[in-house]
Amino acid sequence: MNDGLISLSLISHTNAGKTTLARTLLGRDIGEIRDAPHVTIDNTAHSLISTPAGDELLLWDTPGFGDSARLAKRLRQQGNPIGWFLGQVWDRFRDRSFWFSQQAVANVRDQADAVLYLVNASEEPADAGYLEPELAVLEWIGKPVIVLLNQTGRSRPGDEEAAELDRWRQLMGGYQVVRAVLPLDAFARCWVQEITLLREVRKALPATREAACSRLIDAWQQRREAQFDASMGVLAETVARASLDIETLPETRIKGALRDLGRAMGVGHKDGDEDKASALRALGGRVDADLRAALDRLIGIHQLAGQASEDLLRRMARTVTLEAPVNEKKAALMGGALSGALTGIGVDIAHAGLTLGAGMLTGAVLGALGGAGIARGVNIARGRRGTTLRWDDTFLVELVVSSLLRYLAVAHYGRGRGEWRETEYPPFWPPLVSAAVAEASDALIASWSVHDPGQAPIVIATRARAVIDEIARTILERLYPGTLDSAAESSANDAGG
Known part of the structure; x- marks a missing residue:
């Protein structure tokens, strides 16, 4: 026996x-996927991970169990049920259900060190009539089984998932071959759950296989x-x-626009207002293009197909700070009004139907300062090089929230x-991500608080x-308590051994 080769049979x-x-x-396309029985017709091995020491983790994709009730009934009639079943010659075309089941049983008996048995978690455990006969077959084979709850739907709060997991664990409690029951949805799993699965595999193996399995777990964790x-x-x-991006408006044109604003109180079709709208569009266009490119990179990093879509602006708040150069002696008169005038003014693109266009900055400044406040700001700025627009701390913090959600x-x-496909x-x-980011907001703001456009x-x-990085790990720990700590401890123990 090669103690460095560990085989997992995927069966259901x-x-x-x-x-x-x-x-x-x-992380690649194998086999065929369609909504029909017995799409997979052969036992096929795929290498999940290997190590420089020569260890390898194989995943066997097998045909599914067919008519489970009829299969179990036949096996119960035999003194040596698995031996009898595998000794029969089933016709691949005339009795497909038995033939496919025979292939799956043969793989588990002859190849598997452990069995990954998928169940449809969208069903109530008591309603899944195939469970009892299929688990009976796995009991007869005798290999350790880890039950994986598939088709769980999108992520839910921990208490809801724990309640569902408890129902399935109670149902599986009577089967000696079942070593663990874990959620691992093919559509919505997270990488930390994969590490949890591999640790459970290690527990189910003989002591002679633990060292190799530990090296494979470490290699898998390093990849993730x-x-x-x-x-x-x-x-x-x-x-x-985004923190360094800046747009400067010529002072001569801003003054004319502000005079128009003072007269019109918000009518936004003047030349100066168009300057501001153009500057906002430039800022917004750059950050939007950067976000789309970043999402494409995330998709590639995670070995997915596809790319960012045009609805990337959903759920993004847009907050802009008006920074007018001021005379220090007159700064007290402003009371910080200009620097914080737009803090907290957000635009929800999807729900409000607004864009980064003409009128947004106008309305925000008028609402925050009023005509007299704007006039005082222009007077203070007179003779300086110009007025600049940049993303403020509120927007940048929200950008971190949005980016972590997308991650x-x-x-x-x-x-x-x-x-x-973004959903x-x-x-x-x-709220979970916002809370974690809020706890670290001071450290975040300090990381970019160097107002030097020349800063690399x-x-x-x-x-x-x-x-x-620390915020993301906090979020993962709150979503999957104990997984990251246990993985780190496992890696440290392996290194020490």
């Missing part, structure tokens, strides 16, 4: 999503951590570029689901990345 009732999950774990690190780099670079969406998107986030994600983005990205 027919059409339960085995190949879909295999594609997600492998590399994807995580690359993703955090993308997020940090995007925020760094979670990509990190949970299984390749078996098909090409990337609504689970409703409990935004990489300098700010390096500082911001450390903070964003």
Whole structure:
């Protein structure tokens, strides 16, 4: 026996999503996926990961169980049920259900070190009539089984998922071969759940296989951590570029626009107002293009297909700060009004139907300062080089929130689901992410608070990345308590051994 070769047989009732999950774990398209029974017709091995020491983790995609009740009934009539069943010659075309089941049983008996048994978690456990006969077959074979809850739907709060998991664990409690019950949806799993699965596999193996399995787990974690690190780099670079972006309006043209504003009180078709609208469009266009490019990079990092869509602006708030150069002696008169005039003024693109166009800045400044306040600001700015527009701290913090939400969406998107398509986030994600970002907002703001357009983005990205990395790990720990700590501890133990 090669103790460095570990084989996992992926098995389930027919059409339960085995190949879909295999594609997600492998990060590439294998087999055929369609809504029909017995799409997979042969036992096929795929390499999940290998190590320099020669260890290898194989995943066997098998045909599904067919007529489970009839299969179990036949086997119960035999003194040596598995031996009898595999000794028969079933016709592949005239008795397809038995023939496919025979292929799956043969693979588990002859190849598997552990069995990954998928169940359809969208069903109530008591309503899944195929469970009892299929688990009886797995009991007869005697290999350790890890039950995976597939088709769980999109992520839900921890208490809801725990309640569902408890129902399934109670149902599986009477089967000696079942070593663990875990959620691992082919469409919505996260990489930290994969590490949890591999640790359960290690527990189920004989002691002679643990060292090899530990090396494979470490290799798998390093692969996923590399994807995580690359993703955090993308997020940090995007925020760094936005923090340094700036548009300057010529002073001579701003004064004329402000006089028009004072007279018209918000009618936004003057030349100066068009200057501001143009500047806003330039800022918004650059950050939007950067966000689309960042999402494309995230999709590639996670071995998915597809690209960012045009609805990328959804759920994004747009906040702009008006920064007018002021005389220090007169700064007290402003009371910080200009620098904070637009803080908190957001525009929800999807729901309000607004864009980064003419009139937004006009209305925000008039509402915050009034005509007299604008006039005082222009007077103070007279003779200086101009008025600048840049993204303020509120917007940049919200940009981190939005970027982390998008990272979670990509990190949970299984390749078996098909090409990337942005959908609504689970409703409990935004408040969870917002809370984690708020806790670190001071550190975030400090990372980009160098108002020097000549500052290299990489300098700010390096500082911001450390903070964003810690926020993301906090979020993952709150979504999947104990997984990251346990993985780190496991890696440390392996290194020490």
